[in-house]
Amino acid sequence: MTEFSLASYANKPLAECTELELFNALLSLTKDAAAEKGYNQGKKRLYYISAEFLIGKLLSNNLINLGLYDQVRAELAEAGRDLAELEEFENEPSLGNGGLGRLAACFLDSCATLGLPASGVGLAYHCGLFRQSFDKNKQYESPDYWLRWGQESWMRRTPKHYTVNFGNLSVTSTMYQIDVTGYHSQCDTLNLFDVDTVDERVIKNRINFDKSQVAKNLTLFLYPDDSDEAGRILRVYQEYFMVSNAAQLMLDECVERGSNLHDLADYAAVQINDTHPTMVIPELIRLLGERGIGFDEAVQIVRDTCAYTNHTILAEALECWPLSFIERVAPQLVPIIQQLDAFVRGQYEDDFVQVIDQWQNVHMANIDIHFSHSVNGVAALHTKILEDSELAPFYKIYPEKFNNKTNGITFRRWMVECNPGLNKLVSGKIGEGWKTDAEQLEQLLPLADDPAFLAQLDQVKRTNKQTFAAWLAAHQGTVVDPDSVFDVQSKRLHEYKRQQLNLLWAIRKYQRLQMLEADELPKHKVTVIFGAKAAPAYTIAKDIIHAIICLGKVIEADPVASKYLQVVMIENYNVTAAQHLIPAADISEQISLASKEASGTSNMKFMLNGAITLGTMDGANVEIAELVGEDNIYTFGDSSDEVIARYKRGDYNPRSYYEKDEELAAAVDFLTSDAMLAQGDATNLNRLHDELLNKDWFMTFPDFADYCATKAQVLKDYEDREAWQRKALVNISKAGYFSSDRTIAQYEKDIWHLR
Template sequence: MINLEERSQVAFGKPLAQIGDAQVCRLLQDLVREHCQTLPIMEGKRRLYYVSAEFLIGRLLINDLINLGLYDEVREQLAQAGHDLAAVDDQEVEPSLGNGGLGRLAACFMDSVATLGLPGDGVGLNYHYGLFHQRFVDNQQTALPDEWLGEQDCLEDEGKSFEVQFGDFSVVSHLYSIDVPGYHNGKRNRLRLFDLEGVDDSLVPDDSIDFDKTKVAKNLTLFLYPDDSDEDGRLLRVYQQYFMVSNAAQLIVSEAVERGSNLHDLPDYAVVQINDTHPTMIIPELIRILTQEHGIDFEEAVGIVRHMVAYTNHTILAEALEKWPLEYLAKVAPKIAKIIELLDQMQREEHDDPAVAIIKDGTVHMAHLAIHYGFSVNGVAALHTKILEETELHPFYELYPEKFSNKTNGITFRRWLMGCNPDLTSLVDKTIGTDWHRTADLTPLMAHVDDDEVLDGLVEAKGKAKARMREFLLTHQGVTVPEDAIIDVQVKRIHEYKRQQMLALYLIWKYLDIKNGNKPARPITVVFGGKAAPAYTIAQDIIHLILTLSSWIANDPDVAPYLQVIMIENYNVSAAERVIPAADISEQISLASKEASGTSNMKFMLNGAVTLCTLDGANVEIADLVGEDNIYTFGTSSREVERLYAEGAYDPQAYYHKPGIKLLVDFITNPAFMATGNEERLRRLHDDMAHKDWFMALLDLEEYIQVKERVYADYEDRGAWVRKALVNVAQAGTFSSDRTIAQYNEDIWHLVPQK
């Protein structure tokens, strides 16, 4: 039994009702920390180390209260004192340790690893300023330091340090951790974050993310993904990755020895999952430690590591399948570079196919290194894994078919339903009981698809979620969303393959359609959110187009009552928790074959949005689950897209010159429209679409417009629409990260669950 009233008196000398939300937040954070510290850390002979460049954990308070079993009691006591837990949660500073789906997935996975009672920790870096804090100035993205560390209250000092030796200097790390309690199981794991002991925050100005990238010994943990548009930035990326994996490897070896390993049996004590290619250098680093620090024979060390490192591939995009010049590695970590050369030589002796070489023309292919010298390679959705096996990584699949498997991504329902959508959670509990909290089985809801009471409850829950979103957008950005608007959402990292530009072209079409007198049945609010990498010019141009369209439409009295475009500034997990539960339509419109999985698609589905999508990534599995009547699909197939790329057969000009498409693309450079924006950005984006369109937005545009109009029309049959929404909620259980992690453990990790 907890007593917040007593805690308030002790901490602040005031009754709970008389302290502010910020003080209540501190009170609850202390409560969570105390409870977490009483929980034993999960132990086991074999331990998982999930190494990732990103952990986009979001605010921790509500999630931790749920997992600790304190949520209902705390919410009730706060309500009695006149406090709203959601308002208190807003006082917490969101840790800036990730950017997009890769980092959010890692956070969901850590929650599920702990909930399933598996001994395993996340390992990464403690970025002082994250990626960046996004601000819109003159309808353009500007990047500021995301200063979260000064206000955080979640990091625990583990009191451990390691030395990392670079080519001509060394640095010392310092290890911090964040508790990850399992759901109602009385145990915890940790997210373990290495910082640079000599880090110098003064290198970063207050109003910019520019800093001296050559001062490596002082800047290694300042930013996630430092700008790599110049050689200093690219080198810094390599330094940063090696700093991460060297610390991780030293931690793994030291803890295995503490648990009784003689290192010859290291795979019995540790399994390493590398999340994409960023941590791949942990393979040669482990070999270096075993051979050079512990005297193990090179071939035996290679064999040891080959039995303990597993690799998750998240993309087929060339930019994310990292390749580093060998000379960079030789400068950053010469011992590692030599080991990679030996590994390449060893691989060439085993296989004479140049397609699978690790080093080609002086460039190290990190994915190739991970596949050859890991024991497992997994994709993250059925379609994605099929593409890896049949095309992108086919030569490796021919060599190592036993290494390949699929592990469709998942999300934790503790955060993405129970935490962010209390009204829908209450409805589900009332309708089918609470077993789904542990099993994620929501299929019993299918028995209620014609139950008017349940359907009305879903409408009511969606209405309350929309009210919370409207309040957030009014407070956050000063925009008012009509109460009866349909909420149409695309939130994700800004990238051409995700095709935010295609939705923008639709908005131009809709704007012109309304100007021609075709008014929609109700207001439509289209919500975007996401950041563009600072060096990714076209992505920033897309943001500028969206923001310029938003202003253009808002200032047109003929259209503004019927169409609204909002782009959330500094989109993050906290914003997602407001917007996703409110959405009616989930936009998942990537070019087929390019999105490995997606996880926002799962979050929207779970919260009762209906998906409008290409058959890409996990959208394929969503479509199979809900059936064609409860999803809207369009677009060129992944197989046809692959053919167009392979044959160089896509000609954007052929589509651009179609009158209906040319009208929309040329609107971007309409003199009146350009006068409200940045001419250079708009012309560049126009020309890129008309002449390059590398991710084929024009290819699918006409069908997208047709299907999107059908979605809006179908929304007006409210009974049918709400049944679609309920079917989506009912079928979302497949996408629980608990299911994903159970599969990882059964097929790859083989950890013993702690009871």
């Protein structure tokens, strides 16, 4: 085995190298080490197709997986250089947005670690989602030019090209690859497609561009603004481009491995991650037809090959495209989709399960369910809701297809890399085996009665809070008190995740602080930390961000309240920010409306790093509660059954709660108070006030009182540091179930059968 030395990759002594020269040398070293490890091979290969892969920075993750981290750090230290500086220097690939993309990244890591032949397939976005900045207390979006000039990239250009024919033009793709390193194992690859004609100069103002110039804008942005028809059609172009390349690549590789295509399911497993890649089904049928396979057989081949992961019960998130859009973008698919629709209509009369509805809209999830062999939810509660209500007509038809695969996270990134203090403490007590067998974390449980160990755990958390505070000050100039309680809600900004509920609590807390006597003031300051991006066209989500930032300014200006409460919004929240924030968190806010969060994965990351969950019984919170017991989690709010029943009755009236609860009314009305208006924009604040008072689609008000009471108990319990760390230890020790290695092993056993 080659001995890899960083000095041999630099053209001069390490001490004399610039950060750019060191980073490029490290990248070359890492790529060579990955190539020497080799790639997972086998007759059958997984093709995991996803619009997002939120892979995060790769340098440290790859060095850890390749077993080179300590060696490289020591070599740099000997030359007076710091690996941490290079970790900060690296630019984060902007290839995803939230949990969907982070899950895909964790899954590829676990596939490689478990030795499964797998390829991720997606798009090489030039500017990602967007770079978030705050101006006048509002979110502004700008292109995220993550591919820096002069900095080598983890992406390597390959000689693979495919022709993709649209209705009005043809483009030639180029495939790029990023190595996915397994932990002390071989590698897999992430295959990303682009077109050389994309021109970043078409971006004219912030993230606005001419959406009609498809050849120039096809892979510019993840999820281009779909508030107009041109944006929606561009999304269809992107999705067809992604799946056409994926299908052509897969068929070519399977033939190279010996497939005659009639036996395609013996050579390929396709996992459709949410509905964005749905058109791979008709595209594969079309391509098989071009290669001489009849329609009925092609449908069965594709059904045997493809599996679908459902990530939501929100109707607006289950994609539905006008047939006219597909006719414009990929007219060659229209006859196939119509044949699939006729096939379904010939068997089932229920309008709910049809592929094309009466308004000539194509329901993508319906294609996935009918023409795949597996449909999985991503948490036990989520899957039950799909089966019992949201997709019940399909479950009656295909009970054998439905199954649950509770999400997971890769512990190598979410503790080994981002929480070195906890990694060292845990490994020092139970050894290294938990890094590949996460259930071994349960060996920590007996230490729950060891005051010395609990004190060490407390010190690790304090160090992490200091580290995060220093990072935040450097990142955006915001100063936070590491001795305060870090109360954290970090996730995509969406009303169902209910950042607005946390916001109303913070207002209520501020108002109460103003009324307390000196001897009633709390012992610990609470720092409420939000990390979130709102979709550019999601008006109310951006209003919530505006209100959070304005409230932070109001509290900051109050000489008394600011000693006991702070509200912070992290700018441009991404994986890098998460890796600093999550190890520092004391409280993990998982407060989505019960029945609406499919799973969540931040809840797992916080749990692993010793934060205590404050949450509704929603998504994977239910499984966390079952694992840790009621003494080690704080739950509140209406149950999923109660929420579903209320939606079904259609009788929810937010004003009735507002009128009965004076503190709720005061918190809501504070949004448009003089203090807030002095900091903010009346249009935004009034719109949010009216939205909550008159609509409140995700039922913030019914849970408000219980949330406030439960949070008061959380903060009271925090004062007993030993008891709190005992809760943290139980959470860490029970987190092993949420390893993505476990999730992937279940996919392999039940769905993919790669080995």
